[in-house]
Amino acid sequence: MAQNVAEKFLKDSAAKSFHQRHREIINTNIDKYNTAFERGKSKFFNLENSRKKANIIKWKVMENLDRYLLDFESNFQKRGGKVIWANDAEEARQEIVKIMERHQAQCVAKSKSMVAEEIALHHFLKTQNVDIFDYTSLDTSAESLTDEQEIEAQKLLREQYTMADIGITAANFIIADTGSIAITDNEGNARLSATFPKIHIALVGIEKVIPSINDLDLFWPLLASHGTGQNLTVYNTVLSGPRQPHETDGPEEMYVILLDNGRSNLLIKNDQRQALYCICGEVCLSTCPTYQNIPDQAYDTSYHTLINSLVPARLNSISEFKHPAYVSPLSGDGLDACAIGIDYRRLALLNRRDSVQHSLISKTDKRTWKLFTYIMLRRRLIDFFGGKTKNFFLRNFFKKTWQKYGELPKLADKSFSKQWKEQNKE
Structure with missing residues (x-):
């Protein structure tokens, strides 16, 4: 497996690295992003202190992950929400099918979700003959549309959202003390997916827990500044369960699927569990010398952040992440830019060490x-x-x-x- 990943990476990276037009696009986007990031982080009174505080909070969570997850489950259920625990991708997919069968659902509105990509949900639903309203499809096709055509396409897609039986989203954070999930995005597709359908399913990794809703005043600005360079993303939503009797909108039923899929295997590694601190800001990409020359398409991971390429949380076998650890140039730029202060170099070196100890390198x-x-x-x-x-x-x-x-x-x-x-x- 590791050798196949390595060969594929070398082949894909060789094709992309010397494609002139692609390099121009990458360089232009990185320059724009770096400018936005510098502007965004300047809004912090003491950015280094904020990073340290966030790192300590995530450390505390990972040391007591079972307790915080149970607190979330208890508080979420008090408001009528339902929590499903999925050990792996197959369990998560089958649980979604059960919910659809229970409600005789035929169409799904799915927002952008790296966790959904992780379990190959889009492809799976297609094999089940499910109609999918996916905002990401518009993002891809819109490149060839005129402004008027794009507006009409967006109107049509938004109308389709109102007809969906089930809405599926991710969640950026799981809030333990209120039993809530927090979703942040710039397009509004997550809010559409969670609002119109009668059933809402949130698919989220177990590592996304934060202790208190008060912690959002730290994590939301860190995510925005290190993700897009904004002070705050456009749409920030906190959902605490299905629609209550006194509320006028929201889903009739809400499920949160807590996905493990190899994360507990990473959690037991004392030296490497800090990879689970990642909140998926993307500044680590633009600062990585490798990524500046080789785009994310070459990485064998659904996550477009370098931390998940170094130690992909979803993987069960060390052989599957042996090669990405060797891709890291160990420059240290990722550590300097990380919103949580994750030590990229140490993780890469530890993975290289493990690959040798497990005899994964060739003779x-x-x-x-x-x-x-x-x-x-x-x-x-x-x-x-x-x-x-x-x-x-x-x-x-x-x-x-x-x-x-x-x-x-x-x-x-x-x-x-x-x-x-x-x-x-x-």
């Missing part, structure tokens, strides 16, 4: 590094061969590894230690 890699270590620890062997011999080996044995786009370095005729000795003698 060729093992032999190569063993030989490299042996030679580098013996200065006489390094100095035994001159520059011409070393360059000959580079050209004939490492050219393919270096790739056709890179130019092989030319080694000096004499090693540094030889030059140093000769200079000191003089």
Whole structure:
């Protein structure tokens, strides 16, 4: 599996990295984003302090995750909501099917959701012959539409939302003390999905818990500034269950599916559980040297944030995230920009360590590094061969590894230690 992921990544990245038009688009977007991010983070009185506070809150949550999840379940159920626990993607999909069958639902309104992508929900619903009103489809097709056509398409799509039997959304945060979920987006499709249909299903990873609704005054601005550079995203919604007797709108029934799907396996790793702190701001992408050259399409993950490529929370096998850890350039820029202060470099190094301990690297890699270590620890062997011999080996044995786009370095005729000795003698 890991080797297949690696081969696919290398193939996709080679195609994209040297596509001139694509590079222009990436560079333009990154420049715009960096400008917006600098403007957004300037609104914080003390950004570093806010990051530390958010990190401590998420640390507290992960150390007591079971308690906070049970608090949320209890408080959510008090208002008539229903909580479903799903161990993996298949369980989550089957629970959604059961809800649809129970309510004889034929059409679904689905907002943008990385968790839905994680469990391949769109494809699954298609196989069940379910009509899907998906706002993301408009986002893709709208590129070729005129302004008037786009407006008409949006009107038609919004009308379809009113006819959906079930609305499916994600949630950015699970609020333990009020039994609520918080959803934030800029298009309004999540609010449409949650408001018009009689049944609302929120699909959310168990790591999204925050202790109190008061914590939103910290996490919402951090998410907005590190996501799009805004002070606050356009639509921020807190939902605490189905419509109450005194309320005029909202769903008749509301379900929250709490998805594990490998997150507990990551939770038990003391060194790596900080990956679950991620709130999916995307500033880590624009600061990553790898991502600046290779887009998210090359990453084998449904999440478009580098943290989830390094340690994808949904995966059960270490072999599946062995390669993305080696993609990280260990520059440290992600740590400096992360809204929560997650240590990217440490996570990447820990994953590389685990891949070696679990014998996931190839025998060729093992032999190569063993030989490299042996030679580098013996200065006489390094100095035994001159520059011409070393360059000959580079050209004939490492050219393919270096790739056709890179130019092989030319080694000096004499090693540094030889030059140093000769200079000191003089």
